[in-house]
Amino acid sequence: xxxxxxxxxxxxxxxxxxxxxxxxxxxxxxxxxxxxxxxxxxxxxxxxxxxxxxxxxxxxxxxxxxxxxxxxxxxxxxxxxxxxxxxxxxxxxxxxxxxxxxxxxxxxxxxxxxxxxxxx
Numbered sequence: 001x002x003x004x005x006x007x008x009x010x011x012x013x014x015x016x017x018x019x020x021x022x023x024x025x026x027x028x029x030x031x032x033x034x035x036x037x038x039x040x041x042x043x044x045x046x047x048x049x050x051x052x053x054x055x056x057x058x059x060x061x062x063x064x065x066x067x068x069x070x071x072x073x074x075x076x077x078x079x080x081x082x083x084x085x086x087x088x089x090x091x092x093x094x095x096x097x098x099x100x101x102x103x104x105x106x107x108x109x110x111x112x113x114x115x116x117x118x119x120x
Contacts, residue, residue, distance in 0.1 A: 005051075015048075037093070038101040045101025045108055068116040078114050085112055 001022070003014045019035060026033035038045040054061045054077065064071025070078075081088070093099050104110045 005053075037095070037098040044106045047101065047108060082112060082114060 001018060003011070003018055005011065006014065023033045035046060037047065054073070062071055062074035062077070063069065064074060066072060066075060093102070101108045102110055
């Protein structure tokens, strides 16, 4: 399910609305919806997949002529994310259960790297 992009507050509000709608639809159908990161052992987890972009004056600052069509700015942005990934993990994985999904083979980041086609 996609949620339209927006500024930080709008995006956060949209995520909460989405969760409410999903839980209500599940409830009305006699089911339970969970957003727990790793509810089932041996199955893929449920992360919060996001896309990030930076714009200035209607220009996508990530678009460029370097690796895979990225700009120098984008490469530096990725470098910053990689450099601070361990610290960011404290915010992006807020519970013990969050870390349980970060294992190889389950479509979750398990190594600290970047590649245009790398799903680990």
